Amino acid sequence: MNLCHTLGITKPIIQAPMAGVQNWELAVAVSEAGGLGSIPCGMLTKEQILSEVNNFRDRSEKPYNLNFFCHVMPAIDHQALKTWEQTLKKYYDSLSVNPPEKISGLRVPFDSSVADILEPYKPPVMSFHFGLPPADLVARIKSWGTVVVSSATTKDEGIWLQENGADVVIAQGSEAGGHRAMFMTSDPSTQVSTSELLACLKKALSVPIVAAGGIAASSDIKALLKQGASGVQIGTSYLLCDEAKTSDIHRDAIKSKNSTTALTNIFSGRLARGISNELMRDLNYISDKAPEFPYASITLAPLRAKAESQNQADFSPLWAGTNRSGCREISATKLTHDLWAGCL
Numbered sequence: 001m002n003l004c005h006t007l008g009i010t011k012p013i014i015q016a017p018m019a020g021v022q023n024w025e026l027a028v029a030v031s032e033a034g035g036l037g038s039i040p041c042g043m044l045t046k047e048q049i050l051s052e053v054n055n056f057r058d059r060s061e062k063p064y065n066l067n068f069f070c071h072v073m074p075a076i077d078h079q080a081l082k083t084w085e086q087t088l089k090k091y092y093d094s095l096s097v098n099p100p101e102k103i104s105g106l107r108v109p110f111d112s113s114v115a116d117i118l119e120p121y122k123p124p125v126m127s128f129h130f131g132l133p134p135a136d137l138v139a140r141i142k143s144w145g146t147v148v149v150s151s152a153t154t155k156d157e158g159i160w161l162q163e164n165g166a167d168v169v170i171a172q173g174s175e176a177g178g179h180r181a182m183f184m185t186s187d188p189s190t191q192v193s194t195s196e197l198l199a200c201l202k203k204a205l206s207v208p209i210v211a212a213g214g215i216a217a218s219s220d221i222k223a224l225l226k227q228g229a230s231g232v233q234i235g236t237s238y239l240l241c242d243e244a245k246t247s248d249i250h251r252d253a254i255k256s257k258n259s260t261t262a263l264t265n266i267f268s269g270r271l272a273r274g275i276s277n278e279l280m281r282d283l284n285y286i287s288d289k290a291p292e293f294p295y296a297s298i299t300l301a302p303l304r305a306k307a308e309s310q311n312q313a314d315f316s317p318l319w320a321g322t323n324r325s326g327c328r329e330i331s332a333t334k335l336t337h338d339l340w341a342g343c344l
């Protein structure tokens with residue numbers, strides 16, 4: 001099945017949903033260019049989700065993708081939070097801040113109450129990170145005619161997603177910025193490059209596969225389409241675009257010639273790729289003291305807020321992929337047109 005036909009788009013380019021750095025504006029800019037704009041909903045309240053959808057629909061009649069997390073929410077482990085707090089104590093002291101008094105602002109998984117508010121809209125596309133929602137919810141979403149998309153990082157995850165209702169599978173290679181979509185393993189050594197993962201999923205799946213991770217130029221898109229991808233999903237290259245809400249410290253880190261990226265679990269409890277900063281280096285990138293996702297971020301919040309107020313990026317997750325050469329300070333509409341024009 002042709003991906004453009006399935007998604008109702010004219011260019012096989014999906015703008016990756018990127019929670020915390022973009023809203024409907026980036027999505028409109030990409031959808032209007034003929035790609036698929038995505039709205040990250042994983043950190044939004046129900047009211048905010050509806051506001052995002054309405055803002056998109058007020059400005060564009062093109063298809064859009066709503067993205068959600070679908071992890072299983074673990075019970076709060078107060079002991080693990082205390083241990084994490086002790087690990088971070090020296091930073092609290094140096095920045096003169098206190099640990100948070102209550103747990104708030106957590107990433108919560110998609111559930112039936114969110115499906116209730118979205119049902120009248122019947123979103124054209126919905127994508128998920130960390131697997132898929134429970135089977136009854138997937139069936140309900142599909143009954144609206146919505147195309148269901150999710151990311152795989154291994155062959156087994158791809159097969160599971162296809163068997164459990166994904167209409168399109170994203171092959172998220174290890175170059176990708178942001179959280180690894182891993183949901184059947186937490187072992188970093190299982191993670192392979194975009195091209196390697198695409199080759200292995202092509203042999204195992206019959207649904208369309210979208211390649212993601214490290215795509216920064218038309219030549220990257222061309223090579224992956226030639227290798228059998230039905231389309232591409234691009235995140236990092238959109239981070240400097242006019243319509244992105246990327247913070248100034250994040251933009252500066254992306255533009256820095258000396259920056260490098262690494263996988264870390266310290267900002268949320270799950271593996272994610274971001275630009276290396278002081279906290280990542282100091283805690284050796286992957287810490288067994290970080291509480292389970294999504295709780296690790298709570299304890300860090302006061303440090304991040306204080307450091308950012310002083311224009312420091314040392315405690316912020318600076319999510320970005322390995323390839324930042326395609327980041328341009330132009331409209332995302334133009335970037336999408338340019339990327340595709342170079343493929344023709």
Ligand SMILES: Cc1cc2nc3c(=O)[nH]c(=O)nc-3n(C[C@H](O)[C@H](O)[C@H](O)COP(=O)(O)O)c2cc1C
Nearest residue numbers: 016018019129176177178213214234235236319321
């Ligand atoms: C800043 C940032 C935030 C991200 N947030 C999300 C998210 O909320 N949901 C999601 O499914 N993927 C998220 N991702 C991962 C992307 O979906 C995608 O896998 C990745 O951007 C592709 O690699 P690239 O960044 O090298 O283009 C994020 C990536 C970045 C760079």
